[in-house]
Amino acid sequence: MTAAADSELELLAAELPIAGLTFRRLHLPDDAGRLAELYNAAAIADNSGESGNAADWEHWLAHPSGMDPMTDALVVELAGEIVAYAQARVDRDNDGGRNYLTGGEVAVEHRGHGIGRALLHHNERHLRVLAATHPAGLEKRLESWSYDSQVRCNRLLESEGYETVRYFFxxxxxxxxxxxxxxxxxxxxxxxxxxxxxxxxxxxxxxxxxxxxxxxxxxxxxxxxxxxxxxxxxxxxxxxxxxxxxxxxxxxxxxxxxxxxxxxxxxxxxxxxxxxxxxxxxxxxxxxxxxxxxxxxxxxxxxxxxxxxxxxxxxxxxxxxxxxxxxxxxxxxxxxx
Structure with a gap:
């Protein structure tokens, strides 16, 4: 892990002073099945319909879009259990601009303690560092995606200044x-x-x-x-x-x-x-x-x-x-x- 990555996790820990909470980078392939369980449980609670397995996650992280799993993603643990995940990606838009995507998930039983907001702030900091290495003349915007049924997520994004720009079915x-x-x-x-x-x-x-x-x-x-x-x-x-x-x-x-x-x-x-x-x-x-x-x-x-x-x-x-x-x-x- 680089010194920059270490400092990112230190900033995140300072924003989330919850006893026992730890932050680390991905351990692959071991984390794949645990991430699938995290997202599947959240999908049931949020009625998002998504379901994946360890093989899906291993395949995605072996061939990711716009991210390096070793530096652009992190895991949050409590007592050895994965309770949250965050990833930051960069997409080239068809309009010539760049989209800096923030995503993640928090275990249902650990919501309401500021973890999701802290991870969003972490991703934004990380993406701004990446954006600074890209040409200055590009249109650059932060982006996220959610289902309408993910009410807590939508409320968080809107409270942080995000606006809906497109709908999907x-x-x-x-x-x-x-x-x-x-x-x-x-x-x-x-x-x-x-x-x-x-x-x-x-x-x-x-x-x-x-x-x-x-x-x-x-x-x-x-x-x-x-x-x-x-x-x-x-x-x-x-x-x-x-x-x-x-x-x-x-x-x-x-x-x-x-x-x-x-x-x-x-x-x-x-x-x-x-x-x-x-x-x-x-x-x-x-x-x-x-x-x-x-x-x-x-x-x-x-x-x-x-x-x-x-x-x-x-x-x-x-x-x-x-x-x-x-x-x-x-x-x-x-x-x-």
């Missing part, structure tokens, strides 16, 4: 019955995905999402995270081809942690993208419908996805037309750095 198709028959546009076809095509498909997905609000991680870590790990199954991914060109992609993945926790057989349409030349032709609907049939045939019984409530390409209507309904909503908060 999580949508659910409770069954995979009565899937609409929506053919692909003329000239396009869906083919099985081969490993030698992973990078081309990833690059096409990145290109399509550059038109969307926010940022899209284009790093090798993002590539490796999307095309490997416990939730990735190549046969579930749907890619529409126009000759040798990728026209659209749906990166369907297994919700392994959620399924283990609940006994469900659910998958997630983890990103639906269509490149500009092939938009407004019904390709997204056809890809979603074919994805649902593929998931049903693979033994899944329900499907989920997330969508920007103000998506400029009409994604919400596409998902409603293919049988999805809004299950819960969340929001992005920002404030000037």
């Amino acid at each position: 999580e949508m659910l198709r409770e069954t995979l019955d009565e899937i609409p028959d929506l053919p692909l546009p003329s000239g396009l076809e869906i083919r099985p995905l081969r490993p030698d095509q992973y990078r081309q498909v990833f690059d096409a997905d990145v290109e399509a999402f550059r038109d969307h609000w926010g940022g899209m991680d284009e790093t090798d870590d993002a590539f490796n995270r999307h095309f490997s790990g416990p939730n990735f199954r190549a046969e579930l991914v749907r890619v529409a081809w126009d000759g040798d060109e990728v026209a659209g992609v749906v990166n369907n993945q297994v919700m392994t942690g959620y399924n283990e926790k609940t006994g469900a057989r659910r998958a997630i349409l983890n990103g639906v993208s269509v490149r500009r030349p092939w938009r407004r032709r019904g390709l997204a609907r056809a890809l979603v419908a074919d994805s649902l049939r593929g998931l049903r045939d693979a033994g899944f019984t329900s499907a989920a996805l997330g969508v920007d409530a103000d998506n400029p390409t009409g994604a919400l209507g596409v998902y409603e037309a293919t049988g999805f309904v809004v299950e819960r909503s969340g929001r992005t908060y920002r404030k000037p750095l």
Whole structure:
């Protein structure tokens, strides 16, 4: 651990003089399962629906977006038990700016003692140090994300000057019955995905999402995270081809942690993208419908996805037309750095 990291933890300890509370950096892979337990318990209390397992956390921390797990995250313990976690990340925004993301969780039984606020202050200090190393001309803003049901978190962020700038929906198709028959546009076809095509498909997905609000991680870590790990199954991914060109992609993945926790057989349409030349032709609907049939045939019984409530390409209507309904909503908060 660097001297700077030591001083960060000393500042945090001074802000949280709670007897027995200790602060440290991550110990991997040992912390992965304990972090999954922390977040799963919080999800039940907050009705956020999230569930992960140790493998999910190990995969994320092996291929993180915009952070170094050894310096940009920390663990809070009490009597050897993890009672809170914080992480700070940096995203490049599609508008050319930088988003400095603060996130974390506090165990339900340890809320109300100022831990969450102190971790937010820590993350902000840490992110300002990182921001000072980036070009001065960039627009820089602090950012966080939460579900509407996370009332305490929302109240904390708003009391610290964060404002809602965007809303998002999580949508659910409770069954995979009565899937609409929506053919692909003329000239396009869906083919099985081969490993030698992973990078081309990833690059096409990145290109399509550059038109969307926010940022899209284009790093090798993002590539490796999307095309490997416990939730990735190549046969579930749907890619529409126009000759040798990728026209659209749906990166369907297994919700392994959620399924283990609940006994469900659910998958997630983890990103639906269509490149500009092939938009407004019904390709997204056809890809979603074919994805649902593929998931049903693979033994899944329900499907989920997330969508920007103000998506400029009409994604919400596409998902409603293919049988999805809004299950819960969340929001992005920002404030000037």
